[in-house]
Amino acid sequence: MPIIVHKYGGTSVGTPEKIKNVARKVKKVHDRGNEVVVIVSAMGHTTDELIDLMDKITDNPSPREYDMLVSTGEQVSAALLAMALQEIGCPAVSLTGGQAGVKTEDIYKKARIKDIHLDRMKKELKQGNVVVITGFQGIDSKGDIITIGRGGSDTSAVAIAAALAADVCDIYTDVDGVYTTDPRIVKNARKIENISYEEMLELASLGAQVLHPRSVECASFYDIVIHLRSSTKDITGTYIKSVAQIAREASKMEKKEPVRGIALDENIAKVGILKVPDKPGIAAHIFGALAAESINVDMIVQSIHSAGAMADMAFTVNRTDMKKAVQVTEKLKKKLAAVSVIWDPDVCKVSIVGKGMVSQPGTAAKMFDALSKAKINIQMISTSEIRVSCVVRKEQGKKAVQILHKVFGLEKVR
Ligand code: ADP
Ligand code: ASP
Ligand code: MG
Numbered sequence: 033m034p035i036i037v038h039k040y041g042g043t044s045v046g047t048p049e050k051i052k053n054v055a056r057k058v059k060k061v062h063d064r065g066n067e068v069v070v071i072v073s074a075m076g077h078t079t080d081e082l083i084d085l086m087d088k089i090t091d092n093p094s095p096r097e098y099d100m101l102v103s104t105g106e107q108v109s110a111a112l113l114a115m116a117l118q119e120i121g122c123p124a125v126s127l128t129g130g131q132a133g134v135k136t137e138d139i140y141k142k143a144r145i146k147d148i149h150l151d152r153m154k155k156e157l158k159q160g161n162v163v164v165i166t167g168f169q170g171i172d173s174k175g176d177i178i179t180i181g182r183g184g185s186d187t188s189a190v191a192i193a194a195a196l197a198a199d200v201c202d203i204y205t206d207v208d209g210v211y212t213t214d215p216r217i218v219k220n221a222r223k224i225e226n227i228s229y230e231e232m233l234e235l236a237s238l239g240a241q242v243l244h245p246r247s248v249e250c251a252s253f254y255d256i257v258i259h260l261r262s263s264t265k266d267i268t269g270t271y272i273k274s275v276a277q278i279a280r281e282a283s284k285m286e287k288k289e290p291v292r293g294i295a296l297d298e299n300i301a302k303v304g305i306l307k308v309p310d311k312p313g314i315a316a317h318i319f320g321a322l323a324a325e326s327i328n329v330d331m332i333v334q335s336i337h338s339a340g341a342m343a344d345m346a347f348t349v350n351r352t353d354m355k356k357a358v359q360v361t362e363k364l365k366k367k368l369a370a371v372s373v374i375w376d377p378d379v380c381k382v383s384i385v386g387k388g389m390v391s392q393p394g395t396a397a398k399m400f401d402a403l404s405k406a407k408i409n410i411q412m413i414s415t416s417e418i419r420v421s422c423v424v425r426k427e428q429g430k431k432a433v434q435i436l437h438k439v440f441g442l443e444k445v446r
Contacts, residue, residue, distance in 0.1 A: 033065065033066065033067050034066050034067070034198075035066070035067045035068075035069065035157075035196045035197070035198045036061055036066045036067065036068045036069070036198070036202070037069045037070075037071070037189060037192055037193040037196060037198045037200075037201050037202070038058065038061070038068070038069070038070050038071070038189075038201075038202045038203075038204060039070070039071040039072070039073075039167065039185060039186060039188075039189035039201065039202070039203045039204065040054050040070065040071075040072050040073065040113075040204045040263055041073045041185065041186075041203070041204065041205045041206065041263070042073040042074055042075060042076055042077070042078070042079075043076065043205070043206040043263075044204050044205060044206060044263035044264075045072055045073065045075050045109045045112075045113065046075050046076035047075070047076070048112070048116075050263075051075075051109070051112050051113050051116050052116050053263075053264075054070075054113060054116070054204075054263065055113060055116035055117045055119070055120055055122070056120065057263075058070055058113075058117060058122070058162055059117060059120055059121075059122040059162075062122055062162050063122075067157045068162045068163070069153065069157070069162075069163045069165065069192060069196065070113065070162060070163070070164045070165070071164075071165050071166075071167045071185055071188050071189040071192060072106060072109045072110050072113055072164060072165070072166065072167060072185070073105075073106060073109065073167050073168065073185040074105025074106050074108065074109055074168075075105065075108060075109045075112075078105035078108065078109075079102055079105045079168075079182070082101050082102050082104065082105055083102065085101075086098065086101055095140030095141050096140055096176060098140065098141060098179075099140050099141060099169075099176070099177050099178055099179045100177055102168075102179055103128075103129075103166070103168065103169040103177045103179055105168075106128075106129075106166035106167055106168050106169060106185070107126075107128060107166055109166075110126040110127070110128075110164045110165065110166045111126045113126070113164045114126035114162075114164045117162055117164070122162060123159075123160050123161045123162065124161055124162040124163075124164055125156050125161045125162075125163060125164070126164040126165075126166070127152065127153070127156070127163060127164070127165050127166070128165075128166050128169065128177075129165065129166050129167075129168075129169035129170040129171065129177070129188065130169075130170065130171035130175070130177065131152060132148075132152060132153055132163070132165045132166075132192070133148050133149030133150060133151065133152055133153060134148050134165075134169070134170030134171070134188065134191070134192070135147040135148065135149065135170055135171065135172075135173075136170035136171065136172055136178040136180060137172065137178075138172040138173055138174065138178075139172075139178070140176075140178060140179075141178075141179055141181070142179075142180065142181040143170070143172065143178045143179070143180055144180065144246070145170055145180060145187065145188070145191045145250075148191060148192060148195035150195055150196065153165075153192075153196070165188070165192065166188075167184065167185025167186075167188040167189060168180060168184045168185045168188060169184075169188070170188075180246070181244070181246070183241065183244040184244050184246070185244070186203055186243050186244040186247035187244045187246040187247040187250060189201050189203060189247065190247040190248075190250045190251045190254075190256060190258065191250050193254075193256050194250060194251075194253075194254035194256055198256065199256065199257060200256065200257045200258075200259055201251065201256055201257070201258050201259070202259045202261060203243070203247075203258055203259070203260045203261070204261055204262065204263035205242065205260065205261075205262070205263060206262070206263065206264075207242065207262065208223065208261060208262035208265055208267060208269055209223040209224065209225075209260055209261065209262075209268075209269040209270035210223070210224050210227055210232065210235070210240075210242055210243075210260055210269075210270040210272070210293075211223055211224065211293075212224060212292070212293050212294065212437065212442040212443070213240075213293060213294040213295070213296075213433055213437055213442070214240065214241075214242075214295075214296065214433075217296065217430050217433050217434065218433060218434055218437045218443075220443040221437065221442070221443070222442060222443055222444075223269075223270065224270050224292065224293070225270065225271070226270070226271045226272075226273065226278045226281075227270060227271075227272055227292065227293075228272075228273070228274065228275045228278060228387065229248055229251060229252035229272060229273070229274060229275075230252075230275070230387060230418065231292050231293065231385055231386065231387055231418065232248045232258075232272045233245060233248040233249060233252065234295075234383075234385040234416075234418055234419050235293045235295050235383075235385050236248050238295035238297055238381065238383040238385065238419065238421060239295045239296055239297025239298070239299065239381065239383070240293070240295040240296075242260065243258070243260065243272075248272060251272060252274070255274065257271055257272065257273045257277075258271070258272040258273075259271055259272075260272065275387075288386075288387065288388030288391065288392075289386060289388050289440075290386050290388040290389045290392040290395045290440070291384045291385065291386040291388070291389070291395065291436075291440040291442065292385060292386040292387070292388070292442075293384075293385050293386070293442075294382070294383065294384055294385070294433050294436050294437055294440075294442070295382075295383045295385065296380060296381070296382055296383075296429050296430065296432075296433050297380060297381040297383070298380045298426060298429060299350060299351050299352075300330065300348045300349065300350065300351055300379060300380060300381050300423070301348065301349055301350075301351045301353075301354035301357075301375060301376065301377040301379065302346055302347070302348050302375065302376045302379050302411070302412070302423065303346070303347055303348075303349060303354065303357045303358055303361055303373070303374070303375045303376075304344060304345065304346035304347075304373070304374045304375070305318065305344070305345050305346075305361050305364070305365065305368075305370050305372075305373050306344045306370060306371050306372045306373070306374065307337065307342045307343075307344065307370055307371035307372070308342065308343050308344070308345060308368050308369070308370040309341060309342065309343075309368065309369055309370075310336060310337075310341045310342055310343040311341070314343070314345075314368060315332075315334070315345065317364065317367075317368065318345060318361065318364060318368075319332075319347075321360050321361075321363075321364055322349075322357060322360055322361075325356055325357075325360055327349055327353045327356060327357050327360065328349065328350060328353070329347045329348070329349055329357075330347070330348045330349065330381075330414075331347060331348045331381075331412045331413075331414045331421070331423060332345070332346070332347045333345075333346045333347070333412050333413075334346075346412065348379070348381070348412065348423060351377055354375060354377055357375075358373060358375050361373045377426075378425065378426045378427070379411065379423050379424065379425060379426055380423070380424060380425075380426045380429035381421050381422070381423050381424075381429075382421070382422050382424060382429055382432045382433055382436065383419050383420065383421040383422075384399055384419065384420050384436060384440065385418060385419045386418060386419075387418050389417070389418055389419070389420075390417050390418065395420065396415060396420045398439065398440075399420055399422070399436060399439075400413075400422075402435050402436055402439040403422065403424070403432060403435070403436075406431065406432070406435050408424050408425075408428045408431065408432050408435075409424065409425070410422045410423070410424060411423045411424060411425075
């Protein structure tokens with residue numbers, strides 16, 4: 033019997049009516065004789081509201097209690113969906129990540145899923161139940177509840193699909209596919225039919241919130257097709273699959289556009305340490321200290337002062353890590369004989385992504401030219417074979433995306 037794995041995001045289960053609607057859709061799939069597993073996120077903005085509550089209690093929450101708290105949102109939606117299914121005559125059971133056998137690393141707040149023990153899930157499926165599982169969480173080796181990073185329910189779903197050897201994981205959300213950029217920013221953004229794991233992973237890692245990056249990584253590793261689609265419209269969405277599969281299915285050799293999508297990440301901050309002596313070992317010292325505090329550093333720029341053996345070092349971190357990164361850098365300032373530490377939360381990162389960039393020189397230059405014509409100053413740049421990212425002032429981020437979308441002709445149907 034085929035196993036169907038569906039995931040419904042926060043907005044799709046945001047109200048009792050929406051949960052009832054999801055239940056009706058799930059029942060139809062179950063009635064066709066399928067075994068069905070559904071992964072759910074917390075209702076609407078519940079996770080943010082739980083974090084707001086926490087902020088009213090403490091500035092310095094224990095990571096263990098953070099996970100205990102924020103994981104509760106998914107329990108509410110899972111239990112309500114199971115009840116809604118039972119109410120319309122569809123047998124269902126809800127399980128927490130731990131009950132469903134989702135084992136994670138022993139790291140609070142951002143663990144990876146290590147393993148999934150299927151016994152309980154299989155038993156419930158065999159009894160004819162739809163199994164509704166809380167996304168975003170699992171348990172560690174001590175049996176503590178662990179969350180896997182904001183937006184992580186997508187990853188729970190793909191990991192469960194992989195463990196159950198499903199070929200496809202359907203991710204239902206409030207847009208009907210992956211667009212060339214966030215359709216909230218560019219009204220004429222275009223829906224993409226098929227996108228490779230590599231391009232989707234870049235877009236997701238660079239801030240396109242539509243999928244959790246690790247879900248794409250996991251899908252690529254286990255060769256699971258993700259079908260990202262609308263929870264309200266019954267239409268085909270976007271397929272995320274391997275380049276080889278896309279090429280096999282294409283009727284003709286597709287022309288490779290240099291840019292397939294644009295992402296905006298407004299959740300970053302810049303930190304700088306100024307006038308550090310320019311000698312071997314300084315970068316290792318700074319970034320070693322940040323790594324020891326589990327702070328992920330993204331872009332790094334070092335500039336040399338002409339006046340002497342001094343350098344300025346600037347880097348970006350996730351905005352939630354800014355305070356900690358400044359504390360770590362301030363501590364090093366004296367030791368390294370640096371002059372000052374600066375920080376700026378009012379920046380953002382705009383990135384263009386596309387595999388076709390490799391064979392088309394001049395794509396980065398075209399991006400810089402478009403930004404300069406719009407009087408948008410670029411503060412930092414980083415590149416890979418398939419992307420170019422620029423840090424700009426936060427208030428100019430959306431405008432930058434709109435301009436680049438136009439300059440690269442992404443609105444045109446191909
Ligand atoms: P869910 O609650 O279902 O997980 P999210 O809010 O996490 O949904 O993700 C869906 C949102 O992602 C959309 O509403 C859209 O505004 C945003 N988004 C950002 N970039 C893109 C993109 N390239 N294509 C589609 N949606 C995008
Ligand atoms: N509820 C969690 C969050 O808001 C996980 C998710 O929605 O995927 O981050
Ligand atoms: Mg999401």
